[in-house]
Amino acid sequence: MVERAKWAEYEKAIADDHFYYARSCIRQNFFPGSEKAFLDILKNKLGKDIYDDPIHTSCTGIGYHSDIVPLETIMTVVARQFALMGEAGYENFATSCITSFGIYTEILHTWEEFPETKERTADYLMKATGRELVVPKNLAHTSDVMYHFRKDIAEKMVRPLVNVKTGEPLRVVEHIGCHYAKIFPKSGVGGSEFPYVLAGMIESWGGEVVDYPERRHCCGFGFRNYLVQANRGYSIANSQKKLESMAPYRPDFIVCNCPGCSMFLDKWQYAIAEMEGITYGQRGCGIPVLTYEEMAGLVLGYDPWELGMQMHAVDVEPLLNKMGVEYDPSAKYLGKSGKYIGKPAPTVVNRAVEASVYKLRG
Amino acid sequence: MALNFGYNISKPRVIDIDRNNLRKSVEIIRELPELQACIGCGTCTASCTAGNLTSFNFRKVHTLVRRGEYQGAYEELNKCMLCGKCRLLCPRGINTRGVIMLIKRKLGDF
Secondary structure: OOOOOOHHHHOOOOOOOOEEEEOOOOHHHHOOOHHHHHHHHHHHHOOOOEEEOOOOOOOOHHHHHOOOOOHHHHHHHHHHHHHHHHHOOOOEEEEOOHHHHHHHHHHHHHHHHOHHHHHHHHHHHHHHHOOOOOOOOEEEEHHHHHHHOHHHHHHOOOOOOEOOOOOOEOEEEEEOOHHHHOOOHHHOOOOOOOOOHHHHHHHHOOOEEOOOOOOOOOOOOOHHHHHOHHHHHHHHHHHHHHHHHHHHHOOOEEEEOOHHHHHHHHHHHHHHHHHHOOOOOHHHOOOOEEEHHHHHHHHOOOOOOOOOHHHOOOOOHHHHHHHOOOOOHHHOOEOOOOOEOOOOOOOHHHHHHHHHOOOOOO | OOOOOOOOOOOOOOOOOOOOOOHHHHHHHHHOHHHHHOOOOOHHHHOOHHHHHOOOOHHHHHHHHHOOOOOOHHHHHOOOOOOOHHHHHOOOOOOHHHHHHHHHHHOOOO
């Protein structure tokens, strides 16, 4: 391991403008407003150029990590994404998913270490799609991009991460996806030793980062651990280990930069509460789990239902109340067109909120 | 009523010394402090006559006991025939037969 002497060596190069945006294949189901919010913040709040390409595909990372998609295939799929970026006239690749980011980083390193694999992929790409292989000048995860512009966002901040009743900073647990910097430490801000990408945002926007014993433990997403139903006990046990470790520090919310982590830390709280009756948040509820786009959206004054926060398993209202966010409870389950989208059944993890706050218009 | 999702929450297999009751373990070490000199080489287990024919593993048992994992230790140590070969071979000169007798005495009610 190369020892790094100063913080500058833990920073990574992140482009300033002109990004090609690669979406995640799963997070629009679970956190549907996050990617839209990211695009809106970059385009309209920060005035950056970012291209949301409708014809790129999944990176097939989930298939790759579950031994269904072979290495040559995923390399060709990734090469196609890069080729699309080149055709659109961009050089900076920004990906929304941590698994994809790990895949892109891994493949770029493989092409560098074993040039014959790059040649073979270029050949496959040409035969399959008639496209030329290009390599991005800069590869960043979208949380890197958000981190890069954290001070610009802080200047436009409407609601800092502060409890409006007490005036104290909100206590935030940050969770970094394993594939962000644990595979290639230099690919992340702060490396795998001091990941600062989310902590930097939290500190810039007025919050307080919670340090707890299992801070760097995996969320339990691990593909093999949840794809097979019988194995899900391992997955949920990892989340529970983290939740048990962070609960004594009374965090106000959890923020993640990985689609899987935010999904599992959120949904497993529901499952643990239903199976064992245990909740880890304050006043008998769960701990709200946000994506970093949702956190940035709240800070910049977006409506929580515009951000898709009604889709969380753990209700976010306790956090919204602490931050002083004005929201319409009756609009929670109204879709974009104003049509009622249906209300989930009451759950143990949200019992305190469900019982008292809502009077839905059906 | 708890919902059944088709799986359970796996229990951790780590030994949590902070949660274990170390009272008996401390007593054992106090009475036979030489046990602390164990380097975990496994000579005792490799030379064990009982272990040759059964799953008995003396190194595993006394390591678990020292960490407060007493469950089943007494029954396990009943497999020992007290032949003393492990004591002859222990590179740290630990009275292993004495350790076995002491653990059984201390954990008889577990």
